[in-house]
Structures are given as C-alpha cells and as structure tokens.
Amino acid sequence: MAAQYKGITIKFGADTTTISKSMKSIDDEARQLKSNLNTVNKSLKFDSDNPELLAQKFTILNEQIVNTKNRLAQLVEYEKRAKVLFESGDISKSQYTSLTREIEKAKTELKGLNNEAKASFDNLKTSILGAKEKLSEFT
Numbered sequence: 001m002a003a004q005y006k007g008i009t010i011k012f013g014a015d016t017t018t019i020s021k022s023m024k025s026i027d028d029e030a031r032q033l034k035s036n037l038n039t040v041n042k043s044l045k046f047d048s049d050n051p052e053l054l055a056q057k058f059t060i061l062n063e064q065i066v067n068t069k070n071r072l073a074q075l076v077e078y079e080k081r082a083k084v085l086f087e088s089g090d091i092s093k094s095q096y097t098s099l100t101r102e103i104e105k106a107k108t109e110l111k112g113l114n115n116e117a118k119a120s121f122d123n124l125k126t127s128i129l130g131a132k133e134k135l136s137e138f139t
Contacts, residue, residue, distance in 0.1 A: 054124040
C-alpha cells in the first residue's frame with residue numbers, strides 16, 4: 001500500500017514526514033485485518049453456514065470499513081496539503097496524481113467493503129434464521 005505514495009513529503013507545521021511513514025499504522029492494521037478475514041474465509045469454505053464464523057467475518061469487515069474510512073480521511077487531508085505543494089512546485093505532478101489515485105482506490109475499496117459487509121450480514125441473518133427453524137423442529 002505505502003509504495004503507491006512513496007516519496008511524497010508533506011510538511012505539518014515544523015514536522016516534515018513522508019506519507020508512507022505516517023500511514024504505517026493504518027496500513028499495518030489493514031494488513032492484519034485482511035489476514036484475519038482470509039483465515040475466516042478459509043474456515044467458511046468448510047462450514048459456510050457457521051453462525052460464529054459469519055459473525056466473525058461481519059465484525060472484521062466492519063473493522064476494515066472503519067480502518068478504510070480513517071485511511072481515506074487521512075489521504076484526503078494529505079491531498080489538501082499536497083495540492084498546495086503541487087501548485088507551488090514543491091512536489092511533482094506524478095507525486096500528486098499518485099496521491100489522488102490512492103484516494104480513488106480507497107473510495108473503491110470502501111464501497112466494496114460496504115457491499116461485502118451487507119452480504120455478510122445477510123448470510124449471518126439467514127444462518128441464524130435457519131438455526132432457529134431447526135431448533136423449532138425439535139421443540
């Protein structure tokens with residue numbers, strides 16, 4: 001993720017830092033969440049109606065949505081500052097467009113995560129209703 005905006009330096013007051021360094025914690029959390037989601041998805045291949053796994057998937061997806069929103073907000077803030085730097089000639093057009101590409105990528109990712117979370121919630125609801133029907137057969 002950080003390679004997309006590598007080399008862009010933005011000044012925050014007296015602090016000058018690269019975007020990749022300041023986005024490190026957000027990107028690390030995104031990688032960890034993606035790894036957790038992959039693990040849950042692998043488990044769901046063996047038991048696709050497991051309510052516990054479906055609930056875990058839904059929770060992870062919601063955490064990813066929050067993380068992506070935070071990432072997008074941070075990138076938009078950087079873009080505002082980078083625009084000023086671009087207009088003054090302190091950063092190149094390719095650096096500025098690289099940042100705007102990252103913003104569009106984050107928006108697309110957020111939309112996909114929202115769709116996946118909705119589908120995950122629907123699957124969880126269906127699984128719980130199915131379990132409820134099976135329980136009612138025994139009573």
